[in-house]
Amino acid sequence: MNILVVGGGGREHAIIVALSKSPKIGKIYAAPGNGGISKYAECFDVKATDIDGIVALAKQIQPDYVFVAPDDPLVMGMVDRLNEEGFKTFGPKANAAILEGSKAFSKELMKKYDIPTAAYETFTDADSAIEYVKSQDSYPTVIKCDGLALGKGVIIAEDFDTAKDAINSMMIDGKFGKSGSTVVIEEFLTGPEVSVLAFTDGKTVKPMVSSMDHKRAYDGDKGLNTGGMGTVAPNPHYTAELQKECYDRIFLPTIKAMQAEGRPFSGCLYFGLMLTPKGPKVIEYNCRFGDPETQVVLPLLKTDLCDIIEAIYSEQLDKLDIEFSDGACACVVMASGGYPEKYESGKEISGLDEKGQLPDAVVYHAGTKLTDGKFCTAGGRVLGVTATGDDLPRALEQAYKAVEQISFDKAHYRKDIGKRALEALKN
Numbered sequence: 001m002n003i004l005v006v007g008g009g010g011r012e013h014a015i016i017v018a019l020s021k022s023p024k025i026g027k028i029y030a031a032p033g034n035g036g037i038s039k040y041a042e043c044f045d046v047k048a049t050d051i052d053g054i055v056a057l058a059k060q061i062q063p064d065y066v067f068v069a070p071d072d073p074l075v076m077g078m079v080d081r082l083n084e085e086g087f088k089t090f091g092p093k094a095n096a097a098i099l100e101g102s103k104a105f106s107k108e109l110m111k112k113y114d115i116p117t118a119a120y121e122t123f124t125d126a127d128s129a130i131e132y133v134k135s136q137d138s139y140p141t142v143i144k145c146d147g148l149a150l151g152k153g154v155i156i157a158e159d160f161d162t163a164k165d166a167i168n169s170m171m172i173d174g175k176f177g178k179s180g181s182t183v184v185i186e187e188f189l190t191g192p193e194v195s196v197l198a199f200t201d202g203k204t205v206k207p208m209v210s211s212m213d214h215k216r217a218y219d220g221d222k223g224l225n226t227g228g229m230g231t232v233a234p235n236p237h238y239t240a241e242l243q244k245e246c247y248d249r250i251f252l253p254t255i256k257a258m259q260a261e262g263r264p265f266s267g268c269l270y271f272g273l274m275l276t277p278k279g280p281k282v283i284e285y286n287c288r289f290g291d292p293e294t295q296v297v298l299p300l301l302k303t304d305l306c307d308i309i310e311a312i313y314s315e316q317l318d319k320l321d322i323e324f325s326d327g328a329c330a331c332v333v334m335a336s337g338g339y340p341e342k343y344e345s346g347k348e349i350s351g352l353d354e355k356g357q358l359p360d361a362v363v364y365h366a367g368t369k370l371t372d373g374k375f376c377t378a379g380g381r382v383l384g385v386t387a388t389g390d391d392l393p394r395a396l397e398q399a400y401k402a403v404e405q406i407s408f409d410k411a412h413y414r415k416d417i418g419k420r421a422l423e424a425l426k427n
């Protein structure tokens with residue numbers, strides 16, 4: 001099976017490493033790919049959001065499947081276009097990717113089909129939104145812009161002024177462009193967060209092993225929100241009992257709801273859940289593999305990813321058993337100093353070879369470039385240093401051992417990835 005993977009981050013590197021393990025795999029292509037990916041795949045300099053460019057590339061290389069990994073091209077309808085051109089794909093069509101592309105849509109769907117989520121209202125003008133916040137007079141309150149916003153479109157406002165500023169910056173100043181012209185204001189929920197990625201062909205849904213993200217930049221969950229500074233799998237808060245409850249009340253109802261709406265969802269659906277005192281609730285849907293959740297989930301996947309892609313495309317997922325190993329996996333993100341704000345690129349990375357000698361460790365490249373045979377930094381998040389182990393303490397120990405062997409100027413990483421998970425395991 002020859003596959004073109006669209007995207008170029010740590011998630012795509014993890015997908016490509018998983019594909020490379022399949023006995024069925026032929027050639028792997030990536031667009032745009034990155035330094036690390038170039039060791040496994042032929043990379044083409046086409047942007048992941050360039051639909052015409054990707055279609056032209058697919059026509060040139062004629063892959064058996066095109067795997068569209070990032071949110072923007074999915075929401076923009078890249079899968080629809082590729083299918084129209086006769087290519088088989090992995091990923092939802094635009095009318096299903098809207099689950100991530102519009103929070104107003106996903107909230108309405110959950111309300112209509114009784115899927116547990118935070119109470120909310122949707123607004124299309126700033127004055128009414130501000131009036132609503134004032135009338136509720138309950139803080140913190142959560143302001144979300146409707147569309148995609150690089151993970152920055154959610155503001156937890158502790159008081160009225162912060163909420164008002166957030167609404168004005170989204171709806172009046174246009175901080176997120178069209179994405180912010182509609183906002184959702186929702187109830188603040190509390191509890192541990194769990195990420196669950198699930199394979200689905202639109203009819204059957206098969207959840208993967210659960211994971212836990214670490215979104216803040218610094219230790220102790222301090223600093224700004226980032227794309228994710230590390231992950232662990234499985235998530236110890238997610239008990240067998242909760243798994244069943246989430247399947248019955250959230251996962252299957254979501255798939256059935258999308259089917260009933262004439263928007264069957266095919267690909268990987270990401271459930272961002274909060275385990276509240278009143279039970280699990282949906283915080284968000286993503287229409288794709290999470291980053292850096294994928295980096296800890298796919299190393300535990302035992303089933304051939306090529307088989308899964310085929311089963312989903314042919315809508316036969318019910319006939320395939322999907323298995324994960326019983327072990328654990330941890331990913332520590334090494335970022336450029338200053339990220340998620342201003343940072344420098346082009347720093348040479350050393351120690352990548354030594355890590356190769358550590359068993360059970362793999363380094364996924366998020367933002368690197370291969371220049372004259374040397375890896376240099378080329379983004380905010382640079383590497384996802386990942387290790388598997390029989391249990392979480394062992395996986396974390398191996399991941400941090402690998403981190404210690406790698407260095408670049410002003411490298412920054414969190415020292416407490418998995419700490420909360422280990423505490424939860426003790427309780």
Ligand code: AMP
Nearest residue numbers: 118142151154186187188189272283284
């Ligand atoms: P999202 O981009 O929707 O995942 O939101 C980013 C983060 O904001 C989530 O991971 C949560 O930590 C937090 N968040 C979002 N919605 C809520 C909510 N209703 N209550 C509490 N925290 C929330």
Ligand code: GLY
Nearest residue numbers: 213228290291292
């Ligand atoms: N790690 C969260 C996301 O992929 O959106």
